[in-house]
Amino acid sequence: MSNDEYKSVLLRGLDTIVPGLGSLAPLTPVRWAPMRNAMRAQDAILATTCRILAQWSVSGADDWSVPTGTTDPAGGGQAYPDDTWRVLGTYTSRVTPGSVLKSYCEANPSGLVEKLVGSNWVSDGAWGEVRVGVTWTNGATSVGPIYSSLGLEGSAEGTYGGLEPSEPGQAWTECRVREIGTHRPTGFVDDPAVRAVYSEWSDVEITIEVRGGARVEHVAVHEYARAHTTGHDNDGLTSANAMPATAGQLTRGPLTKAVDGATYEEHRFGTRRAMQVAERQSERLGPRVMCWSCWDETDSNIWDQAEGNPVTTTSATFVHLLDSTITSYSGSANPGWIVGGAYAQLHRLCDPTLIAVGRFAAVPVRVTVDAARSAGDGVVRVQCGTYDWVDVPITGARAEYTQVGYLESQAAGDHAAPPLVVWIRVASGTLSVYNVSVDFGWW
Amino acid sequence: MVASYEQGYDAQAKQSTRFLARGASVTSLTTDLSQRLTDVTAGTSSVYETSSSRFNHGSPRTIGVRVEMSSANTGTLWRRNTAGNTERLSFSAANTIRIVVANATVTELAVTAPTGTDECVIAWVTEANPDTTGAGDAYRSRIMHWNVTDGTFTATPWVAHVAITTASATTAVYGADDSAGASAFAGTMTAAWFENRVQTGAEIAADWVQTRIVVSSDLEIVRQGFPPQADTLDARNQWHGPAMMWVADATRRMIRRTFSPVWNECMTTQPAWSDALLVDSPAIRGAPGASDWRIHRAWRRVVPVPVTASHVWVRVHVRTYVTSGAAVPLGIRAYSWNRIPGVPSEEGGPPEPLVQYWTPTVTISRDDTSTGLGSYSTLGLLPISRGRSGVMDNKTAIAIAFNIDPAAASANDAAERFVLRAVHVVPVWYEPTNGLQIGGLAP
Numbered sequence: 001m002s003n004d005e006y007k008s009v010l011l012r013g014l015d016t017i018v019p020g021l022g023s024l025a026p027l028t029p030v031r032w033a034p035m036r037n038a039m040r041a042q043d044a045i046l047a048t049t050c051r052i053l054a055q056w057s058v059s060g061a062d063d064w065s066v067p068t069g070t071t072d073p074a075g076g077g078q079a080y081p082d083d084t085w086r087v088l089g090t091y092t093s094r095v096t097p098g099s100v101l102k103s104y105c106e107a108n109p110s111g112l113v114e115k116l117v118g119s120n121w122v123s124d125g126a127w128g129e130v131r132v133g134v135t136w137t138n139g140a141t142s143v144g145p146i147y148s149s150l151g152l153e154g155s156a157e158g159t160y161g162g163l164e165p166s167e168p169g170q171a172w173t174e175c176r177v178r179e180i181g182t183h184r185p186t187g188f189v190d191d192p193a194v195r196a197v198y199s200e201w202s203d204v205e206i207t208i209e210v211r212g213g214a215r216v217e218h219v220a221v222h223e224y225a226r227a228h229t230t231g232h233d234n235d236g237l238t239s240a241n242a243m244p245a246t247a248g249q250l251t252r253g254p255l256t257k258a259v260d261g262a263t264y265e266e267h268r269f270g271t272r273r274a275m276q277v278a279e280r281q282s283e284r285l286g287p288r289v290m291c292w293s294c295w296d297e298t299d300s301n302i303w304d305q306a307e308g309n310p311v312t313t314t315s316a317t318f319v320h321l322l323d324s325t326i327t328s329y330s331g332s333a334n335p336g337w338i339v340g341g342a343y344a345q346l347h348r349l350c351d352p353t354l355i356a357v358g359r360f361a362a363v364p365v366r367v368t369v370d371a372a373r374s375a376g377d378g379v380v381r382v383q384c385g386t387y388d389w390v391d392v393p394i395t396g397a398r399a400e401y402t403q404v405g406y407l408e409s410q411a412a413g414d415h416a417a418p419p420l421v422v423w424i425r426v427a428s429g430t431l432s433v434y435n436v437s438v439d440f441g442w443w
Numbered sequence: 444m445v446a447s448y449e450q451g452y453d454a455q456a457k458q459s460t461r462f463l464a465r466g467a468s469v470t471s472l473t474t475d476l477s478q479r480l481t482d483v484t485a486g487t488s489s490v491y492e493t494s495s496s497r498f499n500h501g502s503p504r505t506i507g508v509r510v511e512m513s514s515a516n517t518g519t520l521w522r523r524n525t526a527g528n529t530e531r532l533s534f535s536a537a538n539t540i541r542i543v544v545a546n547a548t549v550t551e552l553a554v555t556a557p558t559g560t561d562e563c564v565i566a567w568v569t570e571a572n573p574d575t576t577g578a579g580d581a582y583r584s585r586i587m588h589w590n591v592t593d594g595t596f597t598a599t600p601w602v603a604h605v606a607i608t609t610a611s612a613t614t615a616v617y618g619a620d621d622s623a624g625a626s627a628f629a630g631t632m633t634a635a636w637f638e639n640r641v642q643t644g645a646e647i648a649a650d651w652v653q654t655r656i657v658v659s660s661d662l663e664i665v666r667q668g669f670p671p672q673a674d675t676l677d678a679r680n681q682w683h684g685p686a687m688m689w690v691a692d693a694t695r696r697m698i699r700r701t702f703s704p705v706w707n708e709c710m711t712t713q714p715a716w717s718d719a720l721l722v723d724s725p726a727i728r729g730a731p732g733a734s735d736w737r738i739h740r741a742w743r744r745v746v747p748v749p750v751t752a753s754h755v756w757v758r759v760h761v762r763t764y765v766t767s768g769a770a771v772p773l774g775i776r777a778y779s780w781n782r783i784p785g786v787p788s789e790e791g792g793p794p795e796p797l798v799q800y801w802t803p804t805v806t807i808s809r810d811d812t813s814t815g816l817g818s819y820s821t822l823g824l825l826p827i828s829r830g831r832s833g834v835m836d837n838k839t840a841i842a843i844a845f846n847i848d849p850a851a852a853s854a855n856d857a858a859e860r861f862v863l864r865a866v867h868v869v870p871v872w873y874e875p876t877n878g879l880q881i882g883g884l885a886p
Binding site for chain 2: 016018019020021023024025026027028029030031034035038041042045048049050051052057058059060061062063096104106164165166167168169170171172173175176177178179217218220222223237271272274275276277278279281282283285286287288290292295296297298321322323325326330332333334335336337338340342343344345346347348349350351352354355356357358359360362379385386387388389391393402403404405406408410411412413414415416419441443
């Protein structure tokens with residue numbers, strides 16, 4: 001029996017297990033095999049996640065914002081970006097317990113960079129860099145931003161170097177998929193005390209940034225199940241059973257008492273722990289609904305800005321975030337996002353017998369909006385389905401505003417569900433929207 | 444079995460329903476159709492229950508009524524408690540719905556005046572405020588209003604307020620302030636219900652407003668079962684029993700719980716494409732083995748896919764139009780590759796053999812006009828071609844391909860324009876009875 005201060009489980013290399021039901025029939029003495037399988041299966045569930053929490057792409061743009069590389073960089077004025085970081089997007093999310101984050105990008109060879117020497121801009125070569133910063137927060141504890149960065153090769157083509165791909169298909173053949181890094185709180189792997197803090201439903205704020213002549217097509221930050229730790233005296237709801245890998249009999253019988261914290265006792269081997277994990281997992285696990293940032297690769301001179309230009313409106317009535325000519329919701333025609341929650345249908349909202357009856361699905365969500373307003377209050381409405389939306393009031397200067405509510409969802413993974421649409425309006429003045437994140441919610 | 448003896452025979456009598464009645468007028472709403480089967484008493488222009496314990500429930504809950512009403516009708520729809528504890532749902536003035544908690548107005552909803560005697564459904568939903576900061580915002584509520592006759596829907600945002608008192612089990616009344624008919628609603632109430640659960644707009648609409656059919660799907664739909672609750676029956680027993688079966692059942696339902704869209708994007712940039720633009724260029728190439736199918740690098744991305752997913756479901760939003768003449772067919776496909784075609788191995792040496800799958804061709808032939816909304820096209824289930832090594836391990840490259848006039852049926856190809864406005868790619872598990880139905884292998 002383990003006698004540690006912390007109860008941990010490594011979430012790598014776990015096989016998915018579908019625990020049997022029949023062998024757990026009531027009023028039969030506890031046998032270890034079926035119980036062990038059910039408990040291990042609880043851990044294996046966490047190991048399956050690879051949810052994308054943040055991603056940025058050129059989003060339909062035909063070309064990159066950084067110059068093509070045909071202008072002489074010795075011209076005196078600035079014609080190319082310098083080494084200042086440019087924020088492509090900022091995203092907030094909850095993290096599946098036991099996960100760290102990994103990031104990667106698809107990029108083409110970078111363009112030219114300039115630096116200021118005296119009063120003249122001169123070539124600094126062809127290079128680019130992309131980095132992802134993550135701030136981890138759990139309760140009152142926070143660490144970050146912790147950055148991982150990746151240098152991107154420069155283009156050697158063209159008169160001055162840094163030329164964009166110019167031959168047919170060259171942007172495909174020169175595209176490289178590169179891992180940017182693994183993101184976790186400092187000490188997460190080595191120190192169980194740190195891991196115990198951040199294992200259970202941490203919040204993250206993720207920034208995706210580039211500098212130099214980076215020609216990035218797509219950056220994604222996704223979950224990577226790593227390890228989960230709880231304190232030995234944690235008798236609350238936790239999302240991992242932390243079932244040891246040993247196949248042998250663990251105890252002579254199931255443990256029946258709750259933890260009391262007096263010693264480093266083992267409490268993972270009973271129905272109490274299993275039920276606690278089942279309740280927590282069953283209520284909280286779900287999809288990352290969507291994220292969006294305002295960086296538009298086709299904005300002129302955006303390569304010389306520290307962040308994207310916000311989407312703005314002065315409309316007193318709702319207009320679509322990305323197409324102000326759209327002013328009313330259409331479940332079949334509005335371009336938008338999808339709420340892919342078919343596998344996360346909660347009983348209280350989607351019971352197939354009496355509530356949803358297979359006709360629809362709805363999921364709880366938390367919407368976080370990075371926005372500002374200049375005068376009158378604004379509203380960012382996230383709507384999915386004709387009758388369900390979440391209004392986020394924007395009541396002051398730039399900040400993250402959050403609100404919870406319910407949205408319609410796919411009822412099956414192949415359900416052509418109504419789209420999620422983001423609407424914006426402001427009572428007076430201007431509303432500016434920078435980033436939007438929508439998480440699967442629980443309360 | 445006689446239907447009326449079958450528990451739950453009434454589709455609107457759910458496990459959470461504490462009261463449900465339908466009738467020609469408010470005084471005929473005495474027969475409780477809920478599974479509680481506890482009738483209420485007819486009063487003057489009202490029905491009521493004295494010292495009611497079932498209505499003595501603050502949160503979560505939904506109170507709803509269906510009425511036939513004209514513009515001038517005002518009065519109380521629901522009331523419980525008295526004096527400082529008063530809670531009320533009413534038409535406080537013509538076409539203004541008001542909710543009162545602790546004898547103070549929480550919010551009001553102005554609705555469009557009925558043009559005649561219209562059928563309306565009104566619901567007041569309350570739940571504990573997940574972002575509460577104290578007693579003043581412990582709960583939150585939302586009013587929803589459907590005018591079934593004219594098809595309109597309006598609702599308030601969620602509004603925070605103090606707790607609804609449950610300190611006393613006082614008389615609950617539908618249709619007036621009291622059983623004597625004070626402040627009686629002047630319209631005709633034809634249904635009333637009370638749920639100890641939050642109902643979404645989608646659910647109320649599906650029950651009372653519109654006919655929604657069961658979503659058809661080729662997939663196994665797995666929902667949350669009855670939500671596990673720790674420390675319940677058998678949780679510390681030394682016998683196998685309901686608790687462990689409950690654990691196993693909940694766990695079996697969660698193997699795909701973290702499935703999350705891998706590509707969920709409403710395009711920031713939406714350029715129009717034509718036959719003349721889809722020629723070979725640095726960014727555009729043909730699909731491997733099918734060069735008529737054109738793919739821009741902005742229509743492709745690499746994404747991680749869960750180990751428990753077999754397919755992705757794909758749909759796109761496209762605006763298609765012609766500059767003149769007849770509409771031109773536009774073919775759309777989605778591809779999945781184990782690596783980006785044409786890209787050499789990341790690790791040196793030859794790349795992995797390319798394995799590609801694609802969806803059946805979807806051909807649309809519309810003229811949405813250059814400013815029209817366009818609409819969604821479902822491309823269906825696409826087998827995942829999963830990378831096995833290096834940075835592509837457990838990732839796939841997804842791409843959307845277009846083919847103007849794929850069957851060479853039009854003489855107007857040069858006039859065709861299309862805009863890709865959104866892409867939705869959702870991981871699923873698909874297990875057809877007749878074997879894996881893949882789109883095809885690369886020639």
